Amino acid sequence: MKPRNKKQQHIVELSGRLRPLSTPQMQWALNSTINHYGYRLKSGMCTCMKCGHEWLETRNGMCLCPECGTQIEIKDTKERVIREKSYFNIITTIEDYQVVRMFLMIVEMRKGMKVKPAYLEIGQYFIDPKGNKTVVAIPRTLGCYVDTFAFSAPLEIRNDGDAYMYVSDQWVYPRIKVTDTIKRNGFKNSVHHIHPVTMFQELLTNPKAETLMKANEIGLLRYLCARPANKSDIDKYWNTIKIAKRNGYKVKDPQMWFDYIKMLERMGRDLNSPSLIAPQ
Incomplete structure (x- = not known):
């Protein structure tokens, strides 16, 4: 939808100024967010599906590829293609907004070939200093799955929904950049397996969340962010x-x-x- 006010217009402008994925970020997503396999034939010749290297392997289970050093799982199969996908998030800032950027990585691994993943930005959460969030994203299409997106559509202001909340709760790139306010409120470079959007909103608006974070009571903070009923228990x-x-x-x-x-x-x-x- 089109921006309806000056704030949304400014957010759309900021969205266009965000940098593309860097090489270390793409490499981390490929190495850390999907499983890697070695496909082995009856002859014992094993192929790393990530780099395409072939060697004679007699071990079962997990091992390291002698070429790229990736930990792979050995599978005895005649298959030649693997298709994988994963969602991951880059947490950064622009001006005084905390931004959670959502990405999709699609990987098709073919035997004997080096993998070439494709990356697509699903959307972004912009969280202002008062804890209000705005979604800039591609639209979700009709379907029985949560993560069905119109990949050819542009990034625009959207209504928040379960699909975006689901994607933003997946893998998080470990190098996290936060605003000075969130850093002052106790954040120390880890989301602790808490939904990042909810946690940032709570740290900006809820003094109890700030106290729990600074006291290193991560379990209680995770409980608080899980659902509104839990937040009522913390207050009571x-x-x-x-x-x-x-x-x-x-x-x-x-x-x-x-x-x-x-x-x-x-x-x-x-x-x-x-x-x-x-x-x-």
């Missing part, structure tokens, strides 16, 4: 969490711990008692 039992933290208690399983706290509450017990809320 915040004083209990702080008492447990002051007494050196580490919440290893937030779901189990909150079930336990709710049980104490139903029994009419004191939720400010360290001996109860921070059990051995």
Whole structure:
């Protein structure tokens, strides 16, 4: 859809200024986000499906390609082609926006040939300093799968949806660039297997998320970002969490711990008692 206001017009302009994928980013995606195989014939001749190198291999399971050094899984088969795809994200900034860029990598590996993957940008999440998000992306088409996109369509302002939230929760390139505000609020170069869009929004708008991040309570932060009902639990039992933290208690399983706290509450017990809320 066309930009409806000056903010959306500015975001579309910023989207056009984002840099293309770099060689290290493409190489990381190829090496880390898909599985690699060696196809072996009955004669014992094995072919690395990544670089096309052939050698005599007698081992089973995992091994290293002697040519490119990639860890591959040996498969005894006469197949000659593998088709793989993966989604990955590049987290960066432009001006005062936190940006999560979503990419699709499509790989067709042919026996005896060096792989040549193709990359396509699915879209971008722009998160402003107030935690509001704007999606610039290609549209999703009708279909029974979540990730069905119109690859020939341009990147435009879109309504957020499950497809974009799904793609933005996949592999994350380890070199992450964040705004000064998010860095000040405790972020330290890892999303900790938390949805990056949700985590950045919470760090920008929720002081409790900032406190959990700075206190290294990653389990509770992951619990908070998982769904709105969990966020309500954090708000309701915040004083209990702080008492447990002051007494050196580490919440290893937030779901189990909150079930336990709710049980104490139903029994009419004191939720400010360290001996109860921070059990051995």
